Amino acid sequence: MPNPVMTQDIMFPNCPIRNVLARIGDKWSLLVMHTLTQNNTAVRFSTLQKAIPDISQKVLTKTLRTLETDGFIVRTIYPEVPPRVEYSMTERGISFMNACKPVLQWALENLAPIIKDREAKSR
Numbered sequence: 001m002p003n004p005v006m007t008q009d010i011m012f013p014n015c016p017i018r019n020v021l022a023r024i025g026d027k028w029s030l031l032v033m034h035t036l037t038q039n040n041t042a043v044r045f046s047t048l049q050k051a052i053p054d055i056s057q058k059v060l061t062k063t064l065r066t067l068e069t070d071g072f073i074v075r076t077i078y079p080e081v082p083p084r085v086e087y088s089m090t091e092r093g094i095s096f097m098n099a100c101k102p103v104l105q106w107a108l109e110n111l112a113p114i115i116k117d118r119e120a121k122s123r
Helices: 004-011 016-024 029-039 045-051 057-069 091-122
Strands: 073-078 084-089
Touching (some): 029 045, 029 057, 029 073, 029 084, 029 091, 045 057, 045 084, 057 073, 084 091
């Protein structure tokens, strides 16, 4: 018997929800975009790494490439020695982050009780 989820993927490969959220719904994309949004200016790779210390260089690079490919951020390379590379939000990225603001605010408001519930369940 075929897996209904797999059949659905084959039948609806262009589902806009699945298509977009699969790319930005990973562990790091929203955090990277939030960090870029907070700076209101172009940010160097090393600055992003310092702002998100638990992301590896490899994963940050992959995340930035994915976000650039989908038009959420733009990468600017300056012809210097060594080359300077900066990342900034595009209008699409800013629009997406504006749509995420209520979710981010909800997370901030509910973080303490969520942690309290986690701690209570882990005892």
